[in-house]
Amino acid sequence: MRLIVARCEVHYTGRLNAVLPESTRLLILKADGSVLVHADAGGYKPLNWMTPPTAIEENGDVIVVRKRAGKAEDRLEIRLFEVLSDAMHEMGEAAALEKDGVERDLQELLAERPEALGADLRLVRREWPTDIGPVDLMCRDDVDGWVAVEIKRLGTIDAVEQLCRYLERIRRDPALAAVRGVLAAQRFKPQAVVLAEARDVQCVEIDLAVLRGEREPDLTLFV
């Protein structure tokens, strides 16, 4: 990894055109060809960047990073006015990030404890297939009614519509014509709740800590 701190000017042409006027910034040139331009503020996001694979050329005080993008080309041109620091660091092998608490985890937890969705649901199968894709969970309720469950971290209008598309397909099977829909999410957009009401879909807010038995249940039910 090469780290350069320099007064520089950056031009990007590609999916859009962008200019970064002269100022002092951090340039990161990674071993895999990634190039990042960071300012001393505005966290997370680089001001400009190029993801691999790239071709990097250095001609005196200009660094040009190029990349094939379909028939066109993405191009990042960095003009250096004053180099304050330029250091190379060997990093050795990387270690991967381990995550816990993403949508996949929600699905696993709810598959283990579908009753957390209410009405004594029993899991019939995860990833129940339809011709337009799988429904996250298919369950049956306390009176043996079918219940299709879509799981999201954030409940949006799109999620409601996705579930409705599934329901429409599932109901084509006469045996499942009475299936009802449940959208489970950690958070809900108000507009999603309104649309769900209109579409007769039930929204259930779920809490990871509760699901794991780390806290008392306190489910909020909409509709």
Added chain:
Amino acid sequence: MRLIVARCEVHYTGRLNAVLPESTRLLILKADGSVLVHADAGGYKPLNWMTPPTAIEENGDVIVVRKRAGKAEDRLEIRLFEVLSDAMHEMGEAAALEKDGVERDLQELLAERPEALGADLRLVRREWPTDIGPVDLMCRDDVDGWVAVEIKRLGTIDAVEQLCRYLERIRRDPALAAVRGVLAAQRFKPQAVVLAEARDVQCVEIDLAVLRGEREPDLTLFV
């Protein structure tokens, strides 16, 4: 901006839990409180991070970054095993990024030259209001028919459905019952074109350079 290259281990708890096992990485501590953990590959995205406002504490070989997140707390804990480099850089004031070619620019250009969408369109109004949000452009064509235009950089299925939701609302007004829809975009997903056909929505591919008169018109019309 402080740049640290170190063998370290990182733990994040907040919206999810994540662990980054011991390895050599770049730590960026920005003046505004941003903290980024980058590996020597995997461009663009930090492995872990925290955006401002943050509180940073340093106790010997442990850096703790904390942030209020609603009622809970986001926490990034960086345990340093070996510091290979630790440098401070004054960056001075920043200069802002200037972009050109985003959706807003497309809308402005098309508002100025709606005829680029075909059929001698005349602009009636930008951001035409409906009860579920504004349509980008409302125009009338050569025979005074109403035309609702949705503008995107990338034409997707979602864009088609969004336009159709607008059309449905607009058509509730008898005077506008015959309104037709046009989806304008720089690029189109093939499936979006197919859906648009089925929904009787016209797709028009637009070219920034042509819109600006920098190049000869060569519009591609689908449907």
Added chain:
DNA sequence: CGGTAGATTTCGTGA
């Protein structure tokens, strides 16, 4: 290689 869906999405803007 294109399409789909998730993301600690981030980031801006407008109410």
Added chain:
DNA sequence: TCACGAAGTCTACCG
């Protein structure tokens, strides 16, 4: 402050 929508979204996964 909240909520919505764009983004050079990026990224992983699947066909």
